[in-house]
Each structure stands twice: as structure tokens, then as C-alpha cells.
Amino acid sequence: MQKLLEAAKKNGPLCVGLDTDASYVPESIAKKFSSPAQAVLAYNKAIIERVKAEQCAACFKVQAAYYEAMGLEGMDVYAKTLRAVRDAGFVCISDVKRGDIAASAQAYARAHFAGDFETDIITVNPYMGFETLEPFIEYCKSAGKGIFVLLRTSNPGAADIEQKELKEGGRVLDGVGAQLNKIKAETDSIFAGQECSPVGAVVGCTHQADAAAIRAAYPGIFFLIPGYGAQGGAADICGTLLQKAGGTVNSSRGIICAWKKDAALQEKSAAASLTIDDIADSALRACLAAKTELTSFKEASK
Numbered sequence: 001m002q003k004l005l006e007a008a009k010k011n012g013p014l015c016v017g018l019d020t021d022a023s024y025v026p027e028s029i030a031k032k033f034s035s036p037a038q039a040v041l042a043y044n045k046a047i048i049e050r051v052k053a054e055q056c057a058a059c060f061k062v063q064a065a066y067y068e069a070m071g072l073e074g075m076d077v078y079a080k081t082l083r084a085v086r087d088a089g090f091v092c093i094s095d096v097k098r099g100d101i102a103a104s105a106q107a108y109a110r111a112h113f114a115g116d117f118e119t120d121i122i123t124v125n126p127y128m129g130f131e132t133l134e135p136f137i138e139y140c141k142s143a144g145k146g147i148f149v150l151l152r153t154s155n156p157g158a159a160d161i162e163q164k165e166l167k168e169g170g171r172v173l174d175g176v177g178a179q180l181n182k183i184k185a186e187t188d189s190i191f192a193g194q195e196c197s198p199v200g201a202v203v204g205c206t207h208q209a210d211a212a213a214i215r216a217a218y219p220g221i222f223f224l225i226p227g228y229g230a231q232g233g234a235a236d237i238c239g240t241l242l243q244k245a246g247g248t249v250n251s252s253r254g255i256i257c258a259w260k261k262d263a264a265l266q267e268k269s270a271a272a273s274l275t276i277d278d279i280a281d282s283a284l285r286a287c288l289a290a291k292t293e294l295t296s297f298k299e300a301s302k
Helices: 002-011 036-054 064-068 071-087 102-113 130-143 156-160 172-187 208-217 235-241 263-270 276-300
Strands: 014-017 059-063 091-098 121-124 146-152 199-203 223-225 247-251
Touching: 002 059, 002 091, 002 247, 014 276, 036 064, 036 071, 036 276, 059 064, 059 071, 064 071, 064 091, 071 091, 091 102, 102 130, 121 130, 130 146, 130 172, 130 199, 146 172, 146 208, 172 199, 172 208, 208 235, 223 235, 235 247, 235 276, 247 276, 263 276
Parallel strands: 014 059, 014 247, 059 091, 091 121, 121 146, 146 199, 199 223, 223 247
Antiparallel strands: none
């Protein structure tokens, strides 16, 4: 997580979400590849290369579901996308939201922190109990990996569980957050000198009322901040959440589908003459704009 914090300071807080559905690739481009999965891989690699050239993002987040949906070939593309991100020198977050017990949790940890699907950081779901986090935390301690624990997610349905009041006071999300602070305290001696815990939290930027209180409650926790861009999350909320230990703000469709709203590409799009380079250039323009906006709001929130 420290590496991600340093990257966010250097390149800005943007996280590029490669939640790449095969339908995002224009048909005129997709037909040039042997399969939809191979078109997705080319799409991803072109965007990674553009971002690398300009160093305009801190990291990439790869949502496993889109690749699983493409079957065995999709999982091969998933592994190659993870490798491309890491080979380009970026921190890679795998959005897998794992959460299971005992041997199953250990297997999930091995699956995502070693082998074909090795990544730097994964998302985890704590709602089967905090014991489910233990195998992942062991990799944080021994192998320099990281996890983002679901805390205050960006979707409207978050109110169904996360916002529920507890009998002893506070909300469910407050109970999760208290455990994250406890884990940080327990691991501080292992990560002495680091500015944030390797156990971070997922905190959406779609809830203005909660932003300042959540940031203040978890000053040493690095945040993965979804909801910015296509989901309607506001940059000023991001600015608040980026204070203290900091965070990285994810934008997926706002970047990888930027070509759909790019005025400079409307004529090519209508003529079905778009190229992979056109799409990657549009994604880069969206990255640069997002970096500028997020950086300005972060500074304004200090």
C-alpha cells in the first residue's frame, strides 16, 4: 500500500479501472481479432501504454467479473492484463471482493497473491466475519501485498447493510471501520515508517454527508474511492477523502469508454473507422482531465 501511496503522490490519485466488457470494443475493431477476448486484451494494452507514457495515474484496477464472463479465454486475458499493468510499472488492484472462511480464504489468498493471477492488492468482503481477512493479512505481512476492505461502498444498496444501526450503537460500517483501525494498530510495528496500513478501505465518493466523518475516523487508512465519473461521484467529495493517509480514485467507464462521448471522434465513430489508437488517445485525454480535476480538489480540501 505504501508503494501505491507514493505513486499517488507522484502521478496523481487517479486509478484507471479496466472493467472492460467486450461490448465496449466497437464492432469495426472487434472483427479484426480472433475473438472478443483478444480484442479486449488489445484495448487494455493500448490504454496501459498511453497512461504509462504520460504517467497520469497511480494504478490500475482490474474487475475480474468481466473476464470471468468470457470463460477460459477471458481468464487468460485477465492474467495477461494483470501482467501488462505490473510490467508497465504500475500497482495493480484486482477487484475480486473475496470473502470466505478457513481453507477457502487461504486458497483465495494464494490464487490472487501468487501464481497466474498474482496481483498487488485485492478487494475483500468482510461480511462473513473478520476471520476471513486473516489469510490475506498474512500475505500483507510476509509478501508486501495489500487489501481493500469494503467499508462504505458507492452503490445505493449499501444502505441495506452498511448503514444499518447496531444494537450497541453506531452502524455496521462503523463496526467494520473499528476493526480496520484495530488491525492497523496491531500491524504498525511491522510496517514502522510507512505512512499508511497495508489494509485499506473501499469508500465511495457518492455520499457527501459521510465523507468528512469517515476520513476523520480513519486517518491512517488508505482509501480506494469508487463512484467517480460515470457513477456520478463528485470530485469535491474525493478531495475530502484524499486527505490524511490519502487514497486513489477509480474511474472505469469514464476513461475506457471516453471515446463514446469524445467530440473529436464522432465523425470516425459514425463512419465505423475508429482505431485502437483513437480509443487509447481518447482514454488518455480523459485521464489527464480527471487527474487535473482530482488534484485541484484535493489541494482545495486541505
